[in-house]
Amino acid sequence: MTKEDSNRILLAHGGGGRLMEQLIRQTILPRLGDQGGQLKDSADLELDSSRICFTTDSYVVKPLFFSGGDIGKLAVCGTINDLAVAGSKPIAIALSLIIETGFEIALLEKILDSAAQAARQNGVKIVTGDTKTVEAGAADGLYINTAGVGIRCYDTKLGFDKIADGDKIIISGTIGDHGMTIMSQREGIKFETPLVSDCGSLWPLTDQLLTNCRGIKFMRDPTRGGLAATLNEIAEAANLSIDINEADIPVNPTVQAAADMLGFDVLNIANEGKVVIVVSPDKAQQCLSVCKKHQMGKDASIIGEVHRAEQALVEMKTRIGGARIVQMPYGTELPRIC
C-alpha cells in the first residue's frame, strides 16, 4: 500500500477483515462510538417505553458538502426530523456507509464528525452501523443511510385522521432554502447574500410544541417535493381542501431570486429544517408563539387553513390577488437533493 493509498478508501476496507476493522477502530469508532467505544453489528437498547417510532432514509445528496451542512449532518438531522414530526423523541440512530474506492479518508472523517455532532446536540446516540465499499464509479463518492428509533412519549396523538375543517396550517420558517442552496452550488451560481441550507434538527422545536401546545393534529417536514408536496399529501389523505396565502409564506429573498433565475417554483423546493403544522384554530396563535420563541421557528407563519370541499385541492391566493391550484409536483425537478 503506497502512502497515497493509505489516505483513501480501498475496496478491501469493506472486506470484513483486518483493514475494515482498522477503519472502524481508527476512523469510525472514535467519532461515532457510544460511550463504551463500541459500534457493534447490532445494539441492545433499554428504552423508557415499548411504544416506539422507527424510520429510515438514504442520503445521496450531491455535492456532499454544501453551505450549511454536509451529508453527515443531513443524514442524522433528517432521521431525527422524521421521528420528531411523527411525535416521537429521537433516541438512537444506526448509520450505514456505502463508500466508493478512492474516497478520501479525511473527507469521511469530516462527514462522520459532522454526523456525530448533530447526534450529540440532540441527545441522540449513534449505536450501530455498517460499512460497505464499492468500486470507483459505483457510488459517486459516498451514500449514507440512517435509521432511527424514537419513543412516543407525548400525549398528543397525531394523524391525518385528526385533521378537521377550519384547522390552521403553520410553516415553521422560510421555504426552499435547502434545495436552492444545493442547486445554486451545483450550477455554480453565487449571490451577494449567500444561500445557506436550513439543514438542522427539528426535535427541540417539536418537543416544545408537543409539550406546551394542545391542538396539534399533524406535523410533517416538507423535504423532497417541498411545501407543495406536503400540502397535497395532507389534503389527499385527510380528504379536505387547503387554502394558503402566498403573502404569508416566508421566503428568503435570495432563495426567491435563485428560484426565479433557475426557473423553479419555490413551493416545490426541498427544506431540511422546516415543519408544517396542522393545528386547531383556537390553538393556532399559541402554537405560532411557541414556534417564534425558538431559533428553528423564529420566522414561523400561519399560511392558511383546511376546509371541507367537494374536491381535496390545495389552492393559493397569490400576492397579486389571483388564485391558483398548487399541484403535487410531478417529480423531475431536483435530483439528489438529499
Place this chain on the structure above:
Amino acid sequence: MTKEDSNRILLAHGGGGRLMEQLIRQTILPRLGDQGGQLKDSADLELDSSRICFTTDSYVVKPLFFSGGDIGKLAVCGTINDLAVAGSKPIAIALSLIIETGFEIALLEKILDSAAQAARQNGVKIVTGDTKTVEAGAADGLYINTAGVGIRCYDTKLGFDKIADGDKIIISGTIGDHGMTIMSQREGIKFETPLVSDCGSLWPLTDQLLTNCRGIKFMRDPTRGGLAATLNEIAEAANLSIDINEADIPVNPTVQAAADMLGFDVLNIANEGKVVIVVSPDKAQQCLSVCKKHQMGKDASIIGEVHRAEQALVEMKTRIGGARIVQMPYGTELPRIC
C-alpha cells in the same frame, strides 16, 4: 414519457412528487406494505418489550440475482440474522432503496417480492422505507439498506464476556457457500453440481436454540471475512485462544473445488445462513442436536474449543495432521459479496 421509459426507473421517481408516489403506491406498497397498505416515513410500533435490539446493513451485492437468492432476500435475511444471533426476536424492518436511473421496474418488483416473502416467512413486518434515485452509473443498479428492530425476549444473556475456557465452538452447517456462489457466478464458472448460496434466515434456528438450550454464550453469523474473521473476533474480544479441527468443518465439495480453483481459502469466504455458536462444554451435544433437527442446522458440527493461552490466537489442526494459525483475513478478497 415513451413506453420504454415507463418500464424503467427515472430520476424523477425519487423527486418526492407524483411519480414517486405512483412508484410507491403501484410497485412498492402492494409488495411490502403493512396489512393496512401503508408504508410511511416512519412507523409507530407497539412492542411487547422496551428491551430492543437495533441493527442496520447496506447491501451492494453483485450480481443482484444469484443462485439461492437475490439482493431482496439477502437484505431481509441479513438483518433478521443480525438480530437473531444477538439473541433477539426480529419484529420490524425498514427498507431503503437507492436505485439507478434506467433500472427495470420488473426487476425491482422481483426483488421486492423476494424481500417481502423473506419477511413474511419469518413473521417480520416491513414497516417503513425510503426511495432514492441517482443518475445512470451512480449506483450499479440497486443498493438496499435494511434496518431492523427486534425484542430481547430470551433469558440467555449473550456476550464475549460470557465465553470461558473449555467452551465448544459449533458451526451450524457448511461454510463458504454464499461467497463461492457469488464469485463463481461473477467469474462465469459452472460446476456439475451447481453452487447455491446459503442465503436464508437463521431466526427459526436461533429461536429453537435459545428456547431449548442452556449454556449458549455467544452467537455470530460469519458473513464477510467468513469463519476466519468471526473466530478471530471472538478470540480477540474474549482474550482466549481457539483450536479448531479442519476435518470437523463441514464444506460442500463443490464449494471446496471452486475455492481451490479460484485460489480462495474457504475459511475466509462469506456465509449468509450460518451461525457460529459458543456453548459451554456440558451443553454442546444438546445444542448440536437442536441444530441438527432443524433444516438450517442439519449439517452442524462441533469444530473446536476455546482455551486459555498466552496469546489469543485461532489455530487449526489440518486434515493431514499439521497445525496452522488462522489469521484474520486482511480484506481484499471478495468485494461486493453482500
